Amino acid sequence: MKDTEIIELQEPRLSVADQFYVPQMLVGMGTTLKHMFMTLTGKDRVIQYPEEKREDIPVVEGGMNLRTYRGVHRLNKDEGGRVKCVACFMCSTACPAHCIHIEAGESPWADREKYPIQFDIDELRCIYCGMCEEACPVDAIELTHEYDIVGLTRQEMIFDKEKLLKMYDQTVEKEPM
């Protein structure tokens, strides 16, 4: 860094109101009073989360656009109710957080060679970037719009195949493939 690049900042000289503190204090108290009034009259207040949700509010009013929201994963099923995944490992390769663990096995069905015996996603390690969804050649893994998942232990938050398939059943009506 050169001397010429350094900008010397001087503290601005205080105005009389600043220096005497009281007028500026009253201005500040006016601001908080305005906020109190707005809150009490219900004109401006935070969303009351469990009762009100951001997705129920229009986007222009500060709501959430669910269509672009990346939430917890699901494993899609095909028409026969079988898991769509072919255990190609594309998603776990693409995953920047290394949170997808797949164990492949020989498929019991004639139309494909492999299927996942085990399919675990660590939802705590996942960064919800959606790269797995992009990488999947058969559209088997998808990110749903569910964001309020909870678990009491870390182990609970590692979603296995059954859980991910169940997530499909829960969300397929709201979010078709």
Next chain:
Amino acid sequence: MDWLSVIPPFVYIALVAFGVVLVTVAYLILLERKVASWTQDRIGPNRVGPWGLLQPLADGLKMFFKEDYRPGGTDKVLFTTAPAAMMLVVIVAMAVIPWGGVHRVETQISVAAGQDVLAAAIASIPMNADLVGEPRVVEAGTYGIMYEYAFQIADLSIGLLFLVAVLSLAVYGVVVGGWASNNKYSFIGGLRATAQMISYEIPLGLCLLTIVVMTGTLDLGQIVEKQAHYWGGVIPAWNVFAQPLAFLMFLTCIHAEANRSPFDLAEAEQELVGGYHTEYTSMRLGLLLLSEYAEMIVTSSVCVALFFGGWHLPGLLGPDAQHPAVTSSWVVVLLRCAVYFIKVLVVIFVFMWVRWSMPRFRFDQLMMLAWRSFIPLSLVVLLATAIALYFAVAQDESFRSLRRIDGYTALLLFGVNIGLLLGAMVLSRVLPPPPLTNRRIGIPGSRFSHTPVPAAGEVEAVVQTKREFLVGVSNQL
């Protein structure tokens, strides 16, 4: 009604006031959380009961059932004494608050023949009441007597002095608690509270003196009574209208006195973990927190008594214009208590409003505010008030005999206050700036210091100038 005449009035006033204040203290914590939420566009506690009204109950239960932990190395006796002392002091200070003016009671006594009537009358009235007038004969052996008593716990003629003495003891809770905790953060909190208390007691006392000079009495009940009339028939004669500047300083000082933000350096949670109550848990912590709010009630009550006319509202004056505090109606007395309490709540709301609007002062700013502005300004206000009162003599004889402030004097005092305020504003521009504290000092050669890098031959000279500058700064400090 026999038992009522046996128990002196101050006992049941004390019981009721104590209960009301303790319940209010619990609800003040809820109010504080609500006010905090409102300023931050939130709604606040609303899960326990309707509008969260049972929240204090839940908090209290939590406090009782928490583990009463005392860390090793603490002073066992002082550690327990501190919260108790703090609460005790605040409750004792509550005794002189003039809740309801003076209550006058008319009653009849029967006196046996040959007995001294006056002595029998005095024996029959409650302990702290005064007999008014002579006993008059109703029929043979029965006399009608009148007595009156101040509707407060202790009617001290030096109530204000008592309050100042007791309230400054409250800091002992903070200091002793901080010291007994054997924790450096608690200790620093206690030290800060001490220095702050010493500094802010002075302007606080001077503001009180201003009011004492105006009213000529230390009795809180009489101070309130002297405000119970109207200037020009319209404006209530509250001291706040005559002494706005003294009121402003008093309000700031009671913020510091009650350790409230922006003067809550004793418990600055960002720097001192929890401040003086870092090591406290369970109900000992509960007592410390509650006494903080109880102290708010007491200081607000003093503020209301001194500056906002206490129980005074139109329609609550007694029949006697000379002594408007005296009333014989129970309804009026109770209404006065309610009015007083509502006024106190309004002042407490201001406390909370300020807390959620102002950032905390740095410690040197806090000291500068007390020593460089408040102490000189309050001294000048006191002096100016004394001079103005010497020259402004009330025209009306009744005002003079009662030592009331009449409208013209009030206007003069108001003008003096505003003039001093403007004068202080001008003077603060003219006076030399405060010493350089906490300013960044350039260190030659450091890459964080924006000082020009000297040429090869000039290093020695630059170091020399810097050294001189540093010496100059430290001399200035």
